[in-house]
Amino acid sequence: MNINPEFIIAAFKSALSYIHVTLLLTLAVVAIGLVFGIFVAALRTYRIPVVSHAADAFVVAFKAIPINLILVVASILFVTHFASIAKFLHLTVTVRDVSRVYVGIFALSLPAIAHMSEYIRGSLLSVEKGQYEAGYTVGLTFFQTFRRIVFPQMMLVFVPSLTGIVIALMKATSLVILIGVVDVLNGALKYANLYFSYFEAYLAAALVYWGLSAGIEFLGKALEKKIGKYRSEAA
Incomplete structure (x- = not known):
């Protein structure tokens, strides 16, 4: 050869x-995955009534569905329903005015949230329940205990695996060609x-x-x- x-x-x-397209997709998806992943993980870890079951269903669904399928479906929905949504919101933009990069960010964020929440949930479960009780005994509320005691400890477990998650998401951005985005x-x-x-x-x-x-x-x-x-x- x-x-x-x-x-x-x-x-x-x-x-x-x-390269700017790949970096934009990666950074945006990682940021969204972290923010909403923490929220979903908290719902599932602390078993908030009703919504925790919805969070369970979300994670199971988007861990199972292939990313390329999510991208294609998101693109189809974007093209077919954008006009009606824009009309409802009284927007003058058309589907041609919106970059497909945003569709890619939205589609890739769904599985990113699901996978990220699993890592975060594992990190939350690594913190012993006694840490919560220690916070309560000194007069801290649940949110104060989480912010000052639990969150720093869970990050000790979560951060080492974060590198692998980011690299995996970066490689997944190559699938955006399915919706017409060049990376x-x-x-x-x-x-x-x-x-x-x-x-x-x-x-x-x-x-x-x-x-x-x-x-x-x-x-x-x-x-x-x-x-x-x-x-x-x-x-």
Whole structure:
């Protein structure tokens, strides 16, 4: 097999030109997954009447449904119902005025919330019930106890696994081509059909993903080190 170094460079540059799309999708999905994941995990952990069952159903559903299916369904619903929703809200924008990137963020956030909540729930369950009782005995409310005592301890468990979650979500963003959004992978493949140099394109995309993953790993290790320092000081 003949490998064309020039096309690897060209595909690499093309992939880099779309790196902002991958980063936007990743950061937005991680942020939404964390915020709503904490909420869903709290509902399921503390068994809030009625809504905890809805949270259970949400997690089971979006852990089971493939991400590519969620993306396609979200795109279809977006195209078919956007006009009626915009009319109801008295908006003058059309479906053409809204970037499909937002559809991708919405669709990817659903499974992200489900998976993130499971990790957070495991971290919450790692904190002994005696920690809550200790907070109550010194006059703290439930929310004060959670914020000052429980949350710092659950983060000691959750943060080490956060790096893997972020990398997994970053790789999942490559599926957005299904709804017409071009990211790093599909940017590298942009000219592969013209020159039939698929290997070089995939290699270039792999190099970009490797660089992004290395950066995430570095930040994750730094955060773990900071959390570890907190653990040592607490001990």
